Structures are given as structure tokens and as C-alpha cells.
Amino acid sequence: MINNILEDVEYKELVSEQVKDTMIYLVNKGQEFAITANIDAVDFTPELPSATKDQLAKFSLFILKNYTYTTIKISENHISFEAGFGSENFGSTVKIPFHAVFQIVVDESILFVNSIATIDKYNENVIKEKSLNIFKNNPNNKRFK
Secondary structure, eight states, rough: OHHHHTOOOOHHHHHHHHHHHHHHHHHHTOEEEEEEGGGGGGGESSSOOOHTTTTTTTTTEEEOOHHHHHEEEESSSSEEEEETTTTEEEEEEEEGGGGGGGEEEEEEEEEEOOOOGGGGHHHHHHHHHHHHHHHHGGGGGGGGG
């Protein structure tokens, strides 16, 4: 029964709105926070070096404070922010769909948990889109567009 709920698109949309509303609330209050997200659905622009990306866990923690906090943008379907990664502090804009946010953490306490972030079928589409975009952006593949 629980899978019927978790895999229902209507429930996914409901929870995504809750995640979005919670983040908007925190930003409006000036409250720094952290999020744990399903890395399968996360987009990095520019793409992280493979050595750095391979170090990330499937559910990775992103701490939104200081400079990173000031770059937060909340859109209709995702949150984005700038962050540095690895010892070389490689800069990238991180874009996370709301359904992929597993936890919202404030002051080392979990404020919100989203079980939808664990459902692979929602993130498979994101992975396929990423692969297709990488294929399309390769100049050698222009003739296939």
C-alpha cells in the first residue's frame, strides 16, 4: 500500500510543494539551512570533474550558508545555488528538483523528511534527460539532432 502512495504522481507533487514552501519560508526568515538530496537528480553547471562527482554519496548533504546561501534561487520546480566542491573548490551551480530533496536540516536538526526522494523512478527520467543533453551538446553528434 505504501508504494501505491509513494509512487503516485499526485502525492509526489504534493510533497514537492511542501519542500518548496518550507524552503521559501526559511529563506524569507533569513534562516540558513542544509539539504540532503538524491544526487541522481542533481544537475551541476558546469559539470563537476568526475573525480569530484565520484566522491559524492547517493544522498549528499549541501550546506546552504554564507556565500552559497546568498545565491539561492527558488523556481517553480527546483532550488539552485552556487557552491564549491573538492579541495580545489571547483565552482558549480547546483540545481535540485524539489522531489529529490530528502531532508531539510536546520541547526543540525532535521526539519523535514521527504520519502519521495528515495523513489528511483522519479530520478530515472532526470538521468535520461542528462544523458540526452550530453549527447546533443557533443559537436560530433550535430547531424543527429
